[in-house]
Amino acid sequence: xxxxxxxxxxxxxxxxxxxxxxxxxxxxxxxxxxxxxxxxxxxxxxxxxxxxxxxxxxxxxxxxxxxxxxxxxxxxxxxxxxxxxxxxxxxxxxxxxxxxxxxxxxxxxxxxxxxxxxxxxxxxxxxxxxxxxxxxxxxxxxxxxxxxxxxxxxxxxxxxxxxxxxxxxxxxxxxxxxxxxxxxxxxxxxxxxxxxxxxxxxxxxxxxxxxxxxxxxxxxxxxxxxxxxxxxxxxxxxxxxxxxxxxxxxxxxxxxxxxxxxxxxxxxxxxxxxxxxxxxxxxxxxxxxxxxxxxxxxxxxxxxxxxxxxxxxxxxxxxxxxxxxxxxxxxxxxxxxxxxxxxxxxxxxxxxxxxxxxxxxxxxxxxxxxxxxxxxxxxxxxxxxxxxxxxxxxxxxxxxxxxxxxxxxxxxxxxxxx
Amino acid sequence: xxxxxxxxxxxxxxxxxxxxxxxxxxxxxxxxxxxxxxxxxxxxxxxxxxxxxxxxxxxxxxxxxxxxxxxxxxxxxxxxxxxxxxxxxxxxxxxxxxxxxxxxxxxxxxxxxxxxxxxxxxxxxxxxxxxxxxxxxxxxxxxxxxxxxxxxxxxxxxxxxxxxxxxxxxxxxxxxxxxxxxxxxxxxxxxxxxxxxxxxxxxxxxxxxxxxxxxxxxxxxxxxxxxxxxxxxxxxxxxxxxxxxxxxxxxxxxxxxxxxxxxxxxxxxxxxxxxxxxxxxxxxxxxxxxxxxxxxxxxxxxxxxxxxxxxxxxxxxxxxxxxxxxxxxxxxxxxxxxxxxxxxxxxxxxxxxxxxxxxxxxxxxxxxxxxxxxxxxxxxxxxxxxxxxxxxxxxxxxxxxxxxxxxxxxxxxxxxxx
Numbered sequence: 001x002x003x004x005x006x007x008x009x010x011x012x013x014x015x016x017x018x019x020x021x022x023x024x025x026x027x028x029x030x031x032x033x034x035x036x037x038x039x040x041x042x043x044x045x046x047x048x049x050x051x052x053x054x055x056x057x058x059x060x061x062x063x064x065x066x067x068x069x070x071x072x073x074x075x076x077x078x079x080x081x082x083x084x085x086x087x088x089x090x091x092x093x094x095x096x097x098x099x100x101x102x103x104x105x106x107x108x109x110x111x112x113x114x115x116x117x118x119x120x121x122x123x124x125x126x127x128x129x130x131x132x133x134x135x136x137x138x139x140x141x142x143x144x145x146x147x148x149x150x151x152x153x154x155x156x157x158x159x160x161x162x163x164x165x166x167x168x169x170x171x172x173x174x175x176x177x178x179x180x181x182x183x184x185x186x187x188x189x190x191x192x193x194x195x196x197x198x199x200x201x202x203x204x205x206x207x208x209x210x211x212x213x214x215x216x217x218x219x220x221x222x223x224x225x226x227x228x229x230x231x232x233x234x235x236x237x238x239x240x241x242x243x244x245x246x247x248x249x250x251x252x253x254x255x256x257x258x259x260x261x262x263x264x265x266x267x268x269x270x271x272x273x274x275x276x277x278x279x280x281x282x283x284x285x286x287x288x289x290x291x292x293x294x295x296x297x298x299x300x301x302x303x304x305x306x307x308x309x310x311x312x313x314x315x316x317x318x319x320x321x322x323x324x325x326x327x328x329x330x331x332x333x334x335x336x337x338x339x340x341x342x343x344x345x346x347x348x349x350x351x352x353x354x355x356x357x358x359x360x361x362x363x364x365x366x367x368x369x370x371x372x373x374x375x376x377x378x379x380x381x382x383x384x385x386x387x388x389x390x391x392x393x394x395x396x397x398x399x400x401x402x403x404x405x406x407x408x409x410x411x412x413x414x415x416x417x418x
Numbered sequence: 419x420x421x422x423x424x425x426x427x428x429x430x431x432x433x434x435x436x437x438x439x440x441x442x443x444x445x446x447x448x449x450x451x452x453x454x455x456x457x458x459x460x461x462x463x464x465x466x467x468x469x470x471x472x473x474x475x476x477x478x479x480x481x482x483x484x485x486x487x488x489x490x491x492x493x494x495x496x497x498x499x500x501x502x503x504x505x506x507x508x509x510x511x512x513x514x515x516x517x518x519x520x521x522x523x524x525x526x527x528x529x530x531x532x533x534x535x536x537x538x539x540x541x542x543x544x545x546x547x548x549x550x551x552x553x554x555x556x557x558x559x560x561x562x563x564x565x566x567x568x569x570x571x572x573x574x575x576x577x578x579x580x581x582x583x584x585x586x587x588x589x590x591x592x593x594x595x596x597x598x599x600x601x602x603x604x605x606x607x608x609x610x611x612x613x614x615x616x617x618x619x620x621x622x623x624x625x626x627x628x629x630x631x632x633x634x635x636x637x638x639x640x641x642x643x644x645x646x647x648x649x650x651x652x653x654x655x656x657x658x659x660x661x662x663x664x665x666x667x668x669x670x671x672x673x674x675x676x677x678x679x680x681x682x683x684x685x686x687x688x689x690x691x692x693x694x695x696x697x698x699x700x701x702x703x704x705x706x707x708x709x710x711x712x713x714x715x716x717x718x719x720x721x722x723x724x725x726x727x728x729x730x731x732x733x734x735x736x737x738x739x740x741x742x743x744x745x746x747x748x749x750x751x752x753x754x755x756x757x758x759x760x761x762x763x764x765x766x767x768x769x770x771x772x773x774x775x776x777x778x779x780x781x782x783x784x785x786x787x788x789x790x791x792x793x794x795x796x797x798x799x800x801x802x803x804x805x806x807x808x809x810x811x812x813x814x815x816x817x818x819x820x821x822x823x824x825x826x827x828x829x830x831x832x833x834x835x836x
């Protein structure tokens with residue numbers, strides 16, 4: 001049974017009453033287990049169809065390519081791969097990732113790149129290095145839930161920036177920044193997913209990216225651009241990263257993160273972060289302190305995999321499959337839900353549809369009924385740092401098969417359509 | 419060129435002047451790059467003999483066993499290993515590690531175990547969950563440098579507890595706690611390496627462990643027992659962990675950490691932490707926020723490796739080799755240093771000798787000359803949270819060959835003996 005009104009916590013199997021003296025740090029007061037990860041536990045029940053996770057389809061993993069990469073590790077690099085390594089990451093891996101960034105239209109020097117244990121760690125390091133309790137952080141409405149959770153643990157004060165079907169609205173960003181200035185305060189950073197956003201699926205158009213960058217430079221606001229999904233485009237034209245639009249001065253206000261989790265394997269936990277020179281050394285110190293370095297073994301596998309040159313073909317394969325799954329879900333929703341009951345976006349890539357039911361409907365209150373009916377989704381509320389929209393929900397189409405998507409949407413309609 | 423008087427920082431290759439506005443969190447004020455990791459960079463110079471790292475000998479890695487473990491992963495568990503997994507760690511790995519703990523004489527339930535990305539992350543999570551700025555942390559004199567660095571980042575206030583050739587002195591612990599009480603303050607935790615300590619090499623005897631535990635319970639002090647080396651015993655009898663001595667009540671004040679880094683491979687970054695029920699769920703939340711979970715891939719390799727049953731024979735092999743290296747170093751020091759110039763401990767296991775030169779000698783000021791003479795060590799000063807002993811130094815015997823150890827000690831004597 002899931003808690004319906006607030007994120008659930010994770011009691012260990014044999015919890016005793018806490019001691020009279022529970023000496024937790026203040027930062028843990030607001031800390032809660034990630035609601036999404038709690039919901040995902042129900043996905044393991046037999047017969048459950050999950051639209052909840054932002055998780056790659058395991059049957060699409062390039063197991064053969066990764067096995068070749070690992071064989072090379074054992075043939076040529078075992079002593080390196082099994083040993084401690086530098087906190088900033090393996091030089092050859094960073095070169096390969098800089099080349100990948102170039103193919104995305106962003107020129108970076110490998111020396112500005114820090115290898116992280118998933119982009120989750122990138123978010124944590126940025127927060128650790130920059131945020132004092134009470135510092136203002138700007139987040140899209142809705143925003144990525146784990147970023148919200150992590151920055152909460154650094155006791156940030158959140159301000160929401162409105163977004164529409166084209167993503168973050170630059171005028172809202174300026175309004176929020178001006179409101180901060182009126183209070184005599186400065187916002188420290190804006191965190192956003194500009195391409196195929198989690199959870200909304202939307203992509204910020206070029207002109208808005210340019211405008212966001214101008215505003216950031218004017219207000220000395222650090223942009224933290226999280227980009228796990230941009231290679232998963234199945235229609236429309238590539239939109240350059242915000243970082244790639246920045247000149248040398250503006251680049252001082254840009255942090256960019258990306259990851260192999262959605263395009264190769266999340267189990268490896270290999271991601272990267274690009275930061276300006278003033279910030280980079282402090283992030284490396286934070287990284288040392290956090291886990292010394294990301295698994296050398298996983299880094300060497302990633303490095304060899306990229307060197308094999310199989311990524312482009314693999315991306316074609318997963319793009320085609322996610323496109324098919326996304327289309328299947330859109331068509332099923334159109335078929336199963338009467339016109340006007342559910343409004344969803346039509347994304348050009350990524351893993352998510354974002355939907356709104358009629359105003360007044362509370363998707364959180366439907367979670368348990370939906371689980372009982374064999375399908376799970378994520379209610380939209382927890383994705384908002386303020387004033388949640390209770391009638392919203394996120395549907396992921398990346399993991400279930402097309403047959404499961406059709407059946408899952410039928411089950412969802414049984415719960416959501418009167 | 420190393421900075422001699424204080425830990426060096428890591429400027430990136432193309433550092434510019436920091437912006438007028440450098441908005442770092444207060445916690446970064448005292449943050450410095452780990453001095454040891456800076457020294458270790460010089461170890462890569464051709465011909466350099468390093469006594470600096472606490473690093474396993476790469477030629478001893480059980481590459482064949484790990485390759486078998488990885489082949490099984492690709493044959494049977496690829497989809498699991500490449501996918502996201504639970505924040506607390508893979509259940510089967512935790513069962514194997516609980517069995518390993520049992521072989522060490524400590525009964526634990528796998529549900530109390532959290533898999534971490536190296537024990538470094540364990541230290542970071544404990545600090546994150548428990549420490550507010552200004553909280554008192556007790557550390558051995560000397561203590562593990564990375565623990566000092568990590569807890570500094572959480573703005574802990576340190577109090578040193580004296581130790582001698584048998585490790586932490588219980589009377590000193592009581593004195594420090596009583597001094598805190600007199601100030602109307604409570605210490606939050608004691609961090610220690612009780613067996614083959616880094617850096618001192620000493621092992622806390624059973625009666626002192628019992629006494630430390632009694633004191634901790636009386637003063638409601640959390641004991642954070644870091645145990646990476648206890649399997650590396652080459653003489654003397656096993657001493658049980660502090661946690662294993664605790665009854666149910668005392669167990670509430672015990673956290674235990676260990677790792678595969680020194681006994682299997684540090685490149686995997688697989689470690690574990692055992693915590694009482696009141697603390698465990700908060701650590702899992704911290705872990706979620708830090709990196710979602712430790713590399714599933716590395717966890718599956720570790721799990722399969724343990725299942726193969728090769729660890730006991732591997733431990734015999736590395737124990738014998740580290741014993742030989744340690745003996746070689748002790749004999750070479752006796753031969754090359756005149757009687758009375760250098761006093762070193764004789765450890766029963768682990769990777770380190772800890773030495774004192776004559777009072778008034780400053781080992782920090784000798785580092786550069788020593789590097790110029792082709793040998794590196796770690797000066798003792800940075801291992802102290804207060805009042806460093808400038809005439810101390812740490813010598814690791816785990817990585818160089820016996821021939822290198824003999825040559826390195828000759829080079830060291832050229833620098834240190836007038």
